[in-house]
Amino acid sequence: MNKAVVHADWSIGTINKNIYGHFAEHLGRCIYEGLWVGEDSEIPNTDGIRNDVIEALRNLKVPVLRWPGGCFADEYHWKDGIGPRETRKRMVNTHWGGVVENNHFGTHEFFRLCELIGAEPYICGNVGSGSIQEMSEWMEYMTFDGDSPMANLRRQNGREEPWKLKYFGVGNENWGCGGEMLPEHYADLYRNFQTYVRQYGDNKLYKIAGGANSSDYRWTDVLMNKAERFMSGLSLHHYTVPGEWADKGSATEFDENDWFVTMKKAEFMDELLTRHSTVMDRYDPNKRVGLIVDEWGTWFNVEPGTNPGFLYQQNTMRDALVAAINLHIFHRHCDRVQMTNIAQMVNVLQAVVLTEGDKILLTPTYHVLEMYNVHQDAEALAIHGQFGKVNADGKELDQVGVTASKKDGVIHVSLYNLHPSEQSEISLELRGAEGSFNCTGRLLAADAIQAHNTFEEPSKVSVKAFYEAKIENGKLSLNLPAASVVTLRLEQ
Ligand code: AHR
Numbered sequence: 001m002n003k004a005v006v007h008a009d010w011s012i013g014t015i016n017k018n019i020y021g022h023f024a025e026h027l028g029r030c031i032y033e034g035l036w037v038g039e040d041s042e043i044p045n046t047d048g049i050r051n052d053v054i055e056a057l058r059n060l061k062v063p064v065l066r067w068p069g070g071c072f073a074d075e076y077h078w079k080d081g082i083g084p085r086e087t088r089k090r091m092v093n094t095h096w097g098g099v100v101e102n103n104h105f106g107t108h109e110f111f112r113l114c115e116l117i118g119a120e121p122y123i124c125g126n127v128g129s130g131s132i133q134e135m136s137e138w139m140e141y142m143t144f145d146g147d148s149p150m151a152n153l154r155r156q157n158g159r160e161e162p163w164k165l166k167y168f169g170v171g172n173e174n175w176g177c178g179g180e181m182l183p184e185h186y187a188d189l190y191r192n193f194q195t196y197v198r199q200y201g202d203n204k205l206y207k208i209a210g211g212a213n214s215s216d217y218r219w220t221d222v223l224m225n226k227a228e229r230f231m232s233g234l235s236l237h238h239y240t241v242p243g244e245w246a247d248k249g250s251a252t253e254f255d256e257n258d259w260f261v262t263m264k265k266a267e268f269m270d271e272l273l274t275r276h277s278t279v280m281d282r283y284d285p286n287k288r289v290g291l292i293v294d295e296w297g298t299w300f301n302v303e304p305g306t307n308p309g310f311l312y313q314q315n316t317m318r319d320a321l322v323a324a325i326n327l328h329i330f331h332r333h334c335d336r337v338q339m340t341n342i343a344q345m346v347n348v349l350q351a352v353v354l355t356e357g358d359k360i361l362l363t364p365t366y367h368v369l370e371m372y373n374v375h376q377d378a379e380a381l382a383i384h385g386q387f388g389k390v391n392a393d394g395k396e397l398d399q400v401g402v403t404a405s406k407k408d409g410v411i412h413v414s415l416y417n418l419h420p421s422e423q424s425e426i427s428l429e430l431r432g433a434e435g436s437f438n439c440t441g442r443l444l445a446a447d448a449i450q451a452h453n454t455f456e457e458p459s460k461v462s463v464k465a466f467y468e469a470k471i472e473n474g475k476l477s478l479n480l481p482a483a484s485v486v487t488l489r490l491e492q
Helices: 051-060 071-075 107-117 132-143 149-156 183-195 217-230 256-283 317-332 364-375
Strands: 002-014 021-023 064-067 091-093 099-101 120-125 167-170 206-213 233-240 290-298 337-343 353-356 359-362 379-386 389-392 395-398 400-407 410-417 424-431 438-444 464-466 470-472 475-480 484-491
Touching (some): 002 400, 051 353, 064 107, 107 132, 206 217, 217 256, 256 290, 256 317, 317 400, 317 484, 364 438
Parallel strands (some): 064 120, 206 233
Antiparallel strands (some): 002 379, 379 400, 389 395, 410 484
C-alpha cells in the first residue's frame, strides 16, 4: 500500500508557470509545416500560422516559448529573417538535415505566434557564429521605441510599436554545437556579449547564460564563479535517452525492460537538479539566479523512413510517464527552477502536437501537460510519502509519484503509477485543511504501454473523467491503473 500526507498549509514555494514552457527550433518539421504554413496555404491559418495548432497550444496554456534554437540559434542571423519574404536570404541548415532554410519564419512571425498562442517570447541569440553588434542590434530592433536605425528598420517592416521581450538567452550549448568552447572562454564571452544586450525603456530583461550539458557540474561552477552577477538565469540541457547515443531505441517498439530503463533515466533529472543547485547555492545562496532547464524530454531513434536530421518520433504512454516524472521533479525544485522548455513543440522529439499535411494529433505528452497546467503559478505543497518500490534496471524507484499545489483555495493533486502492468492502491491524507472537499478527477491511461495516437486514430490515448477517488474525513483513497497519470481537483 502506498501512503502519503499532503500538507495543505505548508508551501514549499511557487511553481513558476514557466516550468510549463516550450521550445521550437528551425529543425525538421517543427517550424515549417508544424507551425508555419504561410498565408497562401490551403491549411486554415492566421497570418501563416496554422489554426489547428494555435487552438491546441492555446488550450495547453503555453506560458513561454523558446526560439529559434537550439543548435540553429548559433548559426542564425536575424537580419536574414526580416523584410519581404520573397527576398529573404536563404541558408543551409547544416545541423538539421542540410536542408535549405528560406527564412520565411523570422522575428515578426515569431512574435505573432507568441501573441496567437498567448505565450511569452524567449529568444536565444547567436554567440557561436554571430557578433556582439548583431546581437545588440537585434535587441534594438525588437525593443527600442525611439528614432534609431534598427527601430526604424522595424517600422519599415510594418511594426510600429516595439515588442516586449523579457527572456533572452546568450547562446546555446556553447560547450558543443554553439562553439565547442571551454567554460572559462564562454564565461568571458557571456560577460562581454550580455553587456550590449541593452534594456530599452520599460522593457525588463531576464538574461540567461548558456548552461551545462547534463552532469557537467564544472560548467555550472565556472559560470557561477565568473559571471553570476551578470545573469538572471543559467540553463541546463538534459534528454532522456533509453539506449546509446548511436542507437537510442525505438519510440514505439519497446518492452517492459526498456520501459523501466527509461523511467530510471527520467528520474536522473532529480539528481541533476539537486547537484547543479548545490553548486549554484555556493555562489547564490538566496537563489536569485534561476536554473532554466530549457531543453528536456525523450530522444529516440527517428520514425523509420523519415529524415534522420528531422528528429521526428512518435509519442506513447511511456512519454506521458516521462513528462509526469519530470514535472514532479521540477515542482519539488521550484525554489531554484524558474523555467523549463520541453523539446520540442511540434513534430520534433517529445512533441505535444504531430502534424501530417492538414491533419493534427495531440500526443500523450500533450495530455499530461494539459492535465497538469492547473499547477501553473500555484503554491507547491509539502508531501511526505511511503511508496512501494519497483526495481528499474537495478535501481529502486517509487512506484507512485505524488505532487500537489494550492491556488485560490483549490487543491490539485497529480499522481502517476509508473508500474507498466500493476495497478497501485494509494491512500492520501490531506493535513492542515479544514472542512470537507468535493473531489473530481481526470485520468490518462491506455490498454498498452506502447499505446499512441495516430492520424488514423488520433484519440486512442485521451483524457477521461476519473471517478475512482473517494474522499472521507480528509482521507483520499484511490486505485491508479498501471502506467497511468491522474489529476484530482479538491474544492470546498
Ligand atoms: O533539441 C534538439 C537539439 O538538442 C538542440 O538543437 C540542441 O540544443 C540540443 O543538443
